[in-house]
Amino acid sequence: MSAALNDNTAGWEPLIVSFCCNWCSYAGGDLAGTSRMTYPANVKVIRVPCSGRINPMFVLRAFQRGADGVLVAGCHPGDCHYTSGNYQSRRRLSAFKRLVEFAGFEPERFEVRWISSSEGDKFAEEMTEMTEKIKALGPNGKMRDARWQSVI
Amino acid sequence: MSSVNVLLPQQATILDITEETPDIKTLRVVGKEGLPFDFMPGQCAMLSIPPVGEAIFSITSSPTCRECLEFSIKDVGKVSSALHSVVPGQQIGIRGPYGNGFPVDEMKGKDLLFIGGGIGLAPLRSLIGYCFAHREDYGKIDIVYGARSPADLIRKSEVQESWAEEPNTDVHLTVDAEFPGWDKNVGFVPTYVSDLGFKPENKIAITCGPPIMIKFVLQALEKLNFTPDQVITTLEMRMKCGVGKCGRCNLGPVYVCKDGPVFTLEELNALPAEY
Amino acid sequence: MPRTGVFICHCGSNIAGTVDIDQALEASRNFPGVVHADEYRYLCSEVGQDIIKKAIEEYNLDRVVVGTCSPRMHENTFRKAAAEAGLNPYLLEVANIREHCSWVHKDMEVGTPKAIALLRAAAAKAALNDPLEAPELDVEKRALVIGGGIAGIQAALDIAEAGYIVDLVEKDPSIGGRMAQLEKTFPTLDCSACILTPKMVEAAQHPNINLMTYCEIDEVKGFVGQFDVTIKQKARYVDPVKCTGCGICWEKCPSKTPSEFEMGMTKRKSIYVPFPQAVPMIPVIDRERCLYFKKGRCQICEKECPPQAIDYEQQDEYIERRYGAIVVATGYDQLDPSVYGEYGYGQHPDILTGLEFERLFNASGPTGGKVVRLSDGKPPKKVVFIQCVGSRDKARGMNYCSKICCMFTAKQAILLKEKVPEAKSYVFYIDVRTAGKGYEEFQRRAAEEYDVAYMRGQVGKIFPEDDYLVVRGVDSLSGRNIEIKADMVVLAAASIARHDAPDLGRLIGINSDSYHFFNEAHPKLKPVETHTAGIFIAGACQAPKDIPDSVAQASAAAVKAVGLLSKEKLLGEACTAEVDHSQCSGCLNCEAICPYTAITPVELEERYKDGTLQRTVAEVNPALCQGCGSCTVTCRSGSINLKGFSNEQILAEVDAICLQR
């Protein structure tokens, strides 16, 4: 399994973990489904109540466990179901994004997007775009703990 | 010594599981072929359950039981909690035995007073079983066992039935407070020990239980004129290696995992009270 | 280890078409803790739910994972089923293998492994689920309606009729809102005042309605069933009990200022009622304008007032009240078209907005009901109406259609013809939109019977020349340049959100779209609910609306509010934050960021050496907490955690998802 890391061409598929807020982005994902839009299956969504719930440590854990990209999605600024959760996460995740880039991650590896519940198309687009970008970058070895998949 | 890494567990299988109390289960464990190892009462073993980790538990079965090892485990931490979720047939890791065990030879010819509280009966039970198996070596046996409530007493039927029926043996049960249907003593273990008024002559008291119980049992025994060399207890510490190297469980220069966990009160009094 | 049951739904072929159910089942059986796995064609059906219920009993399951449609769809259905089988409903977890999987992927090779990954994550999370209890909350049997326009009045009346007390809060001195400014209403041309005034009076006299005019919302705390609202009663400087509304004070008042109600086209006094039919008929003193307040002398009103109702010492008062439900009906503003330089608005008195033009028809309006040019008092012969001023303007204005302009323009063109028979109307439009009962007919009458010239096109420039206004535009159908020498131009300025809507939204905790119109919870299925439970919206504060729509939505909101108030108890949020006091260091950063003031410091007594020590820690009020979880991220030690979405659970999901590539 860990061989996949070294193999950029043959059959490697990126793994992208996406944290989506329940009220906007996750619902946007539902709409993408209801509207039968397609996007790559590389993206797997974890539902959280609010983008304000995203602890940067979750993102790092995903990278440790082998995620090639992490996408956080929340309500558009001003639309937070909880009024201010996405304003808070905007600050936190902006600082954090710059920090992980400073640590040597390519900017594309960690992204934040605002996707409303009515933006099924945007949801599908963002997921596709993220996947394409990560595919172009290749597997992420930074911070990946090879031990996670060494014994399966 | 074998050249095998002492930290390496061997494979063991869960035979069955008994729910003793809401938070204590007894696991019966066998090695690849019969017992994983020989041991003496009071010794311990490291059980591991991947990927959670390992922890040390006292062996509660008597060495005279050749069928399997038994562990009575209280759900207090990560490993014990994981061990509470095993199913029969599941394989776990085991290594041991660790520790000194009870001084069964020095105890020969003496009357024995066992004082246990809650899960503290676990190591005593191994010794009690051993003594019954070598009944002729020991004198009168008194067993004082207590818990918060009747529901918190472990091995209840064994204690009340088989033990009580052993010759020259008295079992004294107590719980902390009145409970419907409870016709035995009500009161804390140390008080009960005082009330029972044991005589120290030719007697050894062996106690195990929660630290606060031990503290007051020791006081009670002192009042009953037991001398420190007549009192034996076992200690619990955080341990990682079991072989006196990882540096956690020392009391002064003594490592509980290796040199303990069984100490006479006399020995303990000479050590820093960091337990 | 939990005893988890996994149930996978085919959803007909919706899931089964793209996910190999057998393979997913087989994989699920190997997840840690899974003791049973089953599938069914329609799991949400009664039979499907029974399968789950039976399995819970038969296999002694203590966790359930369903692989179905989105949790936003059926989570509650399955939770109920689990509860019926004696399981705490929060021990059930949904893997969304339809909307997030089978529907967005085309083939089984892709859909199946992803479905398995999502099921694995759900099982990993479920293993850490704790039984949760939603707190039971009391419902204060009183409603608050914010905004005294037609929507607010209607909502208040409906709630009051259902038997609940309503406080109707209006920031102006009188209720009535925009509708009170209108002369006639389309498409029936009823007199606006004639149909509105009785409603206003009814509201004022209704025993269950407490009219609170000249009041503003100062603070909203609390949550559904128990909103604690502070309302600021601005000082009127008139004792409402003594005042008889005789009008002597405003007659005698020597100072004048532009009237807001008349769009500044005429003046009012410093002590005034906004319009003659005002309810309540109690004046207010405009402190900013009043000579006494400004210069310390005058006091004519006080001297003249027969019942001695003037009270200069009056102060703003803050009234704190608890409400079970809130209806927001704060209406709209009209765009100031001066931002569009080409229309010359503000440069010439005969270039008016629709609302200003409306006032010219009104008998109590600035011209006493005569339709004349403000520049010279002559009746206009040629009037150009320009549509979509600011609306449907992607580049400079609002993307949306303001909805009412086509109709009120047709109405005004008709009214114009009736008042000034020789007048000719020209309407520049992009599209004429007349969806609504009788609307199309009405507009056609304008075009056909009232000789209104409709021209598809845009106006590029308006400028005065001699004593008329040159309107230059393009007819987009023919491509011809058009130039009209008009006497008057009426701009159908866009309806926009109230300038203070963003502040109000933040104050009461509801969110808005990018134009600051308040958001409904669902555009189709929850059109009057907001994302904040217990707060409903009605009228043009949600989007531009005409009167019938506003009234309909107001009644809908009222029904929702009444439905809420009629409940004995409400179930609160079960997934709330909780603090591990032993770890909490008491930095209270969580308190600082909590949007619901649900976190407060408490003192703790702790053993320290031989004595005790007082220590501050954070505490969550589960009734106030809405479960956003933002506090958990601000807590560096993880001492505050969110039930249902705990750190452990989310990490377990990450681990599970990443285990399978």
Next chain:
Amino acid sequence: MKKIIAREKLPELWKSLSELGPLFLPVQEGPVVLFQPWQEGAETNLDTTNTAVPPKDLFLPREETYMQYRCKGKELEVIPAEEVKPAVLFGVHPCDLYAVEMLDKVYMEQDPPDELYKKRRENTTIVALSCASPDPFCFCNDFDVNPAEAPGTDVMAQLKNGSVLLEAKTDKGKALLEQAGDLLEDGSGEEFARREVKTADFNLKLDGLPEDLKNRFEDPVWDELFKSCLGCGVCTYVCPTCYCFDVEDFGHEAGGERFRCWDSCMYGHFTEMAGGHNPRPGRKERVRQRFMHKLRYYPETFGQIACVGCGRCLRSCPVNLDIVQAIQALGGETVEQR
């Protein structure tokens, strides 16, 4: 067997020795010198006194995975780690080797021996380098460590003007020198210079201290000494005679591995039990444990104080609380007068 090699030819020697297995030697890593596996072009530094971290991790690695396991259904398969490969430790100073001897007592002599440690110890060939000059933190003189001589080394080495003189002390050492073959010239005519290395003189009176401490567990000294301690683990990690470790699992439902790694008695969690009880709950108890272990418990079991005067804790403690201060506070200067 004595050999000599010009210093400029050392990289060739290292290249040759690294064929035996990883060759650890002092490497300049930015601002610090650490024992690191030699690689082509490594910036080695034989002139340093003590590395920032002692080379104990050659025998007791910072992290050592000793087993993997696979889980399938109810089955558990334990897979022991691969055999330890040979290694060479070059340039270790005598004090650090004295310390290794102390670790040996715990890990090899005391029953049961630790096979992981033992194998690493046996598979490592050690080239000790005598000290030329101490740095101001060195105080090995107080512990009768001879900075010019290293017990139990396989090869003794000394820097001479422009060259390094090497003498095999064991068969392993001989084999090592033979591996280098012609790179080394005959050094039988050369003599190891007898050096008197004078380190910092704290004039610690250590005789009788362990005995004296037997009844001083509750001494008021402990109530003061710990106060400045931050509770970090620097002293234990840079101490060549500290050897505590932790055991941890890393894995998931399908399998994983178990490793041991360094741990420190200065951490609160070190002794905390599953139920939350902690026999050494505070900094005072932990500081006392560490110094008592060095000065009383270890000596009681093994007959010598567990300190070699390498000076690392004097250099690295962020608040300058070190073993010398502890000894002084406990009266180690003036034992007789107590």
Next chain:
Amino acid sequence: MAERNLDSVKKIREAVSQDLLGGRISQVLGWEKGHYWWQSRPLFARSEADLEKLTWDSFCVINLSRYLLEELKDHEKVGVLVKGCDARAFNRLLQDNMVKREQVILYGLPCPGMLDYNRLCEEAGAVPDGIVENNGTVVLKTDGGEKEVQREDIMLDKCRECVYPDPAAYDQMLLSPQGEREAAERFKPVEELEELPADERFAYWEKELSRCLRCYACRQACPFCSCRECFVEQENPRWQGRAYQPSENFMFHLVRAYHGTGRCIDCGECERSCPVDIPLQELNRKLIKDINELYGDYEAGLDAEAEPPLLTYRPDDPAAFSEK
């Protein structure tokens, strides 16, 4: 020996002894000399005799404020000598409710910048026997003679780059203020790293962090690390593994730094405490720099009343990601 500024020391002793012996406070946190003239240790002075040991020279680098976390449990009121960074640390603790202002008397000591032992040795070419400080220069005395160097050149990096040497909070200022220092180029190393390609930057950090012993000195010395239980030690959930894998090294250091967002007072104690000299300040300063750029200038610890940037927001905040 380092020649002490005897006047200053006398002044300080007088001031604090008045309060200590007068009973206003029961303990003073200050510094005493360590084994060497270039070292000092925290001093917990409770008596006149203790005060005799009190010192103030160019080696009183240890930040004392953090000790209040424990000392305030045992003392009703404590006095603390605070340099610029100690005072900011105090404010930081105050903002986190870790200390009570009324329990503390702060004695302000404007800080001339502390000297770096390694630099002294480098400049002198050996371990100096002692130094004599003049105005702006320092004379290094060795066997071989004397050498005069610019004080600035032998200061600790963290002090060279310090912008606020004067205490931002104090009850009593004991010496005359230094005045604000010229804004040093403290972000320069960060900017240089930012210029590198991502992979090189990663390689840089991977190498630097590979030395990490996980001794947690950085954390223990830090005035923003005041959790009762650090995420590192938590068993449930297990955020941080103990392995010395690069992945775990990054986890620790990125999260440690992130937890200081808007809270790091830039005192540099983490980096100074690191036994293997990991450039931790570069991580902290990256966050300081970015927060300033994104959300306006904010210097943690300067003003205990100012709202920490991660505890507030503005609706029109910029983001570090594209907000399409």
